[in-house]
Amino acid sequence: MDIEQFRKAGYAAVDAICDYYQTLSERPVKAQVQPGYLLDKLPKEAPAQGEPFHEIAAAFQNDILPGITHWQSPQFFAYFPANSTFEGMIADLYAASVSNPGFNWICSPACTELEQVVVDWVAKMLGLGPSFWTSSGVGGGVIMGSASEAALTAAMAARERSLRRLAGHEHAAENGQIEVPDEIRQKYGQKLVIYGSTQTHSLGSKAAIMLGLPFRAIPVSAEDGYSLRGDAVRKAMEADVADGLVPFLVIATVGTTSSGAVDRISEIGEVLKDFPTTFLHVDAAWAGVAYALPEYRELLRLSELNEYVDSFATNLHKWGLTTFDCTLLYVRDRQDLTQTFDVTPAFLRSKEADAGEVIDYRNWQIALGRRFRSLKIWFVLRSYGVEGFQRHLERGISQCKQLAEAVRQSTTFELVTKPSLALLVFRLSPSSRSDLTNDTLNVLNQRLHDRLNARYDVFLTQTVLHSVETNIFCIRFAMGGVRTTFEDVQATWSIVEAEGEEVLKDWDERSVE
């Protein structure tokens, strides 16, 4: 494809995307295809000769779009939103046009420096303290692909910091690398333990599996709103220490996936004073952007975050208007990262890095190469402004409040937890049927979810809320889509209500039989 063919194909792509968004709300939210639909359709080998691009673009419309679940649909309420904005798309296009692997400053100075700028913009917008700002020269932020990557990165950094502390020398003079002595690694390497709660996202247990270390999923109580408490952490750690194990990482959550719970950061932080080998990471993948709203900072424990936490991650690619992928990981001490990830062979040296004048972000992360993701944050924040970003968040929260009111008014449904920002967790539980046990309600709600799942015009995810009291099967309704109106919320809610009635009718009929 030459430049003029690209102009034509590029315009056509922009037009096709405009058409897509114009028709998005008419499309069923979930892909209406069966497993294998595309495998059966496409050739088993790449074509020998090139094909005209307009045919390839047409195939995107004909073969791919029918197999897309429309996360950008205003009626998408499953998982969490993954808002893509036009600003983000255009930024990604510009980034692809100057494509480079960005692993050090000279790879493209603009990529590194824009990242330094925008991670600080976001830090300030969220109210993170100066220790987390890159401009502090001590802490700082870095853009990653996902909250799981951020959690694994934090876990690796935490492991190394713990081992350095066990060896008695945490920091190097003049940013040199500290080797953990082999005897320390042999003695403690396999004794380290990660802590979270039963509500921690699977990124916690996955990080543990990837490091070959155990993850303790500490039980929580429904009475505490499914939050992890300090006492429970202390109890779990003391038991492990008594067994000769070494706590090295707590993953606390601000806004759990299942119900939007907020762990008690200060309680946990106080406990960790007695376990100085332990690093505290906060996963706020979904809810972290809501720190942009000053009125929610207390609820989300911002001051505790600023006081106690070693690292913090949030996804701008969920509720935060920035096209996937765009996770921000902030650390209070960048040496926690560079002591773990800095490997500089001859072919990666540069005079600017040798002189210590620049950040080479490859030393803050797992991979060497990295995309130019700061551009989309820059485009989004400049186009929306902080106030536009805040208004977007407020819309999702306000829709959630309205829906919560509808659920409270309903005689067949109940809220399982308090509404959390733009996430509502509810279940079928008819007020007239106090005879139904929790086990029965779980069965009924599983049926409700099966019925909803069989439809293509609605997409909600299930969850099971585990607590010391009981386990509750429930349904999540995640608002915050950038194109979602309350009418969209209502349309889906009406379907849920109708399906709920069907489940109850069916149950009563079977009971009669």
Add this chain to the structure above:
Amino acid sequence: MDIEQFRKAGYAAVDAICDYYQTLSERPVKAQVQPGYLLDKLPKEAPAQGEPFHEIAAAFQNDILPGITHWQSPQFFAYFPANSTFEGMIADLYAASVSNPGFNWICSPACTELEQVVVDWVAKMLGLGPSFWTSSGVGGGVIMGSASEAALTAAMAARERSLRRLAGHEHAAENGQIEVPDEIRQKYGQKLVIYGSTQTHSLGSKAAIMLGLPFRAIPVSAEDGYSLRGDAVRKAMEADVADGLVPFLVIATVGTTSSGAVDRISEIGEVLKDFPTTFLHVDAAWAGVAYALPEYRELLRLSELNEYVDSFATNLHKWGLTTFDCTLLYVRDRQDLTQTFDVTPAFLRSKEADAGEVIDYRNWQIALGRRFRSLKIWFVLRSYGVEGFQRHLERGISQCKQLAEAVRQSTTFELVTKPSLALLVFRLSPSSRSDLTNDTLNVLNQRLHDRLNARYDVFLTQTVLHSVETNIFCIRFAMGGVRTTFEDVQATWSIVEAEGEEVLKDWDERSVE
């Protein structure tokens, strides 16, 4: 930004990219900015109110482009190419428009199934055996962000497979998960060792650091063309086993970064028969795409790869025409991945996955979320065709042969290694000055590189070739850019020649003094 504003901004972005490519060869390849150029220029906080998009787009031109090192320039010969094609850019735009995190099939069936299709297209184009095809149902391929991510993934899978083997049960009935018993993990977890050579990319030592395990950089010989040999691997492993350690992973390389060397896969594979806890990963980040040329398969040891290797990674985003990021990781047994990475909490379950009908790629990788990267492979391979892809590779190889001839004719430069595909490694070494020691030549070549590095119209990277014989400082000239002609190669070579003369002149003058 509404739909019509996006149409306008999208067209404008396409036009701007056309302008960029029209003027690309006139721009100096390296960014002409000093550290801090952008930090000093941009505001310290995000704007409160949104700004008009045309101003944001203008800022990309005015503030960002001057700080871009032009990897897409036809005169970019540093590192390895990171070819971005118009097909790849448009695919990325379409992917952003339907943005979704793709972690399971129902997230967007098209994303999963297109990935299954195109990884097999590439496997067949490269001549990988059927065991590596996803359609085999046993092995398969998965798209990742970088070769370091692929190597870390392979290393984690290798560690778990080794521990399962040490525990005596490698495979589960009916794809269930096997727990490695804690006593096995305690006993061996910290005894595991990774092997590579001194020529292995830093991804090897970085994977080791990230897992908290040692990496043995086995010395190679210049006489062997810097290839890792079986005997050296055996010797290193035997020494470790005698020390109570357990070999669990060899990272062999096809096309090393420093000189394009190809490790002796079959020799290593034969040795590993005596070390059954060891997994063999081949990193062919750069050179792997050249398997698409049947005449190079023997040189690159394809049949050995097909016979001996557990996993194999190559980057389509280097020489392979597919916009960064796009690494392919192939495994002979997908259980090696799923036994390590499968974590499925309630909120991630789906009926299709429960039924075993679909692949959920999150269980083949580190992260949960993933971008729709198969689309760009599909666009590129359909637009170029296999033959177009081959012709592109041949162009780079042919330019390298021509440049090699020029170096051979030169009386001031010499080839340090044989040309490897599109990579040439050379140094200043005047044929009239046999009095210069290797140490002196290293100093002279460091000076040459410093001089080249001070210029903006040329960009070449240095390397140090370590071998049992000596260490040679040399310069790499990496061809294979999609827009590069031999005239571009010659223009840069002329600069190198002129700077080389200056270095020699300066040396002689100083010697006289």
